[in-house]
Every structure is written in C-alpha cells, then in structure tokens.
Amino acid sequence: xxxxxxxxxxxxxxxxxxxxxxxxxxxxxxxxxxxxxxxxxxxxxxxxxxxxxxxxxxxxxxxxxxxxxxxxxxxxxxxxxxxxxxxxxxx
Amino acid sequence: xxxxxxxxxxxxxxxxxxxxxxxxxxxxxxxxxxxxxxxxxxxxxxxxxxxxxxxxxxxxxxxxxxxxxxxxxxxxxxxxxxxxxxxxxxxxxxxxxxxxxxx
Numbered sequence: 135x136x137x138x139x140x141x142x143x144x145x146x147x148x149x150x151x152x153x154x155x156x157x158x159x160x161x162x163x164x165x166x167x168x169x170x171x172x173x174x175x176x177x178x179x180x181x182x183x184x185x186x187x188x189x190x191x192x193x194x195x196x197x198x199x200x201x202x203x204x205x206x207x208x209x210x211x212x213x214x215x216x217x218x219x220x221x222x223x224x225x
Numbered sequence: 226x227x228x229x230x231x232x233x234x235x236x237x238x239x240x241x242x243x244x245x246x247x248x249x250x251x252x253x254x255x256x257x258x259x260x261x262x263x264x265x266x267x268x269x270x271x272x273x274x275x276x277x278x279x280x281x282x283x284x285x286x287x288x289x290x291x292x293x294x295x296x297x298x299x300x301x302x303x304x305x306x307x308x309x310x311x312x313x314x315x316x317x318x319x320x321x322x323x324x325x326x327x328x
Contacts, residue, residue: 135256135257135260135265135266135267135268136267136268136269136270137269137270139256139260140252140253140256140257140267140269143252143256144249144252144253147252148245148248148249148252150249154239155249157238157239158235158239158249158253159253161234161235161238161239162231162235162249162250162253163269163271163272165226165231165234165235166272167272167309167310167313168313169226170310170313170314171313171314171316174226175226176226176231177226177227177228178227178228178231178250178254179227179228180254181254181257181258182302184304186314208315209314209315209316210306210311210314210315211273211304211306211310211311211314213302213303213304215301215302218258219258219261219302220301220302222258222259222261222262223258223261223262223277223300223301223302224299224300225262
C-alpha cells in the first residue's frame with residue numbers, strides 16, 4: 135500500500151474529492167514530521183505514538199567489511215504501536 | 226500532539242469541522258492497521274514505511290521469580306523512518322532532490 139491507496143480510502147470513506155483527500159494525507163504527514171522535528175511527540179490512541187529519542191555516540195561496525203566506525207550522537211524517531219494495532223497484526 | 230490537536234490543525238487547513246478531521250485521521254490510521262493486519266506493508270515516501278516484523282518463539286524468564294516461561298512467536302508492527310523525516314528530526318539539512326529516499 136502506498137500514499138495513493140490511503141488517499142483513495144479517505145476520498146471514498148469521507149466523501150472528499152481526490153485533491154482534498156490528498157491534501158489531508160499530506161497535512162497529516164507534515165504535522166507528524168514538524169511536531170517530531172520540534173522535539174515533541176505525536177500520540178494517536180489505538181494506533182501508536184511517535185517520539186524522538188536521543189542516541190549516544192557509539193562504536194559500530196560495518197557489517198560488510200567488519201571495520202569499526204564511530205556512530206555519532208543523533209536523534210531518531212521511535213514509533214511505538216498501540217495495543218489495538220499490536221493485537222490487529224496478531225490475529 | 227494528540228489526535229485532538231492534529232484534528233484542529235487539519236480542520237483549519239481543509240476548512241472542515243473538527244469532527245470530520247478526526248474521521249479522516251481515523252481512516253488514515255485504520256488503513257495502515259488493516260494493511261499490516263493482512264500482512265501487507267505501507268510505504269509513504271519522505272515519511273517512512275510500516276511493516277510487520279516476526280519475533281520467533283523464545284524461552285524467557287519471569288523477572289520477578291526467575292521462573293522459565295515459554296514466549297510464543299508473535300508479529301509486531303514496525304516503522305522504519307524515511308530519509309527526509311530522519312533528517313528533519315536529527316536537525317540536518319534535507320537534500321533538495323530527495324532522490325535516495327527509498328523507504
């Protein structure tokens with residue numbers, strides 16, 4: 135499934151024209167990105183939450199060559215699936 | 226940001242009611258859940274991809290009692306952050322072309 139499929143679903147189920155449904159999807163995605171970009175979390179009940187995690191610098195290894203390399207400190211996105219979502223993939 | 230906060234912003238952008246916006250957010254999240262429940266994956270360019278990861282059965286231990294317990298295999302939803310999103314969060318510049326955003 136890609137973005138177009140989600141746009142189609144919103145168009146059908148919410149009765150929106152395609153361009154409007156597409157704007158809705160783009161807006162939802164942008165809001166999640168902007169919120170996490172400012173360091174805040176997005177919490178959508180049942181679905182899950184997106185949070186920013188601070189990772190410390192560490193020594194990693196290139197899995198191909200086995201060479202050691204420094205992995206710099208960074209911020210990463212963590213998605214934690216909600217109970218309902220977790221249950222849905224296990225049935 | 227909660228669903229309610231998101232619905233307010235989406236409503237303002239689309240000039241619809243907050244209730245309609247909440248309905249749209251629900252369709253968005255439900256379509257991802259349904260897709261993964263079917264074993265399918267969802268890929269959204271610039272954002273990321275959702276897929277199911279399989280965890281095999283293992284022998285675990287009850288951390289309180291130290292007793293051995295069997296942990297059955299299970300499937301878990303997994304989100305892989307897309308390149309553009311990853312760079313936004315890490316405070317780095319986004320490449321203008323976004324060409325290597327394969328997720």
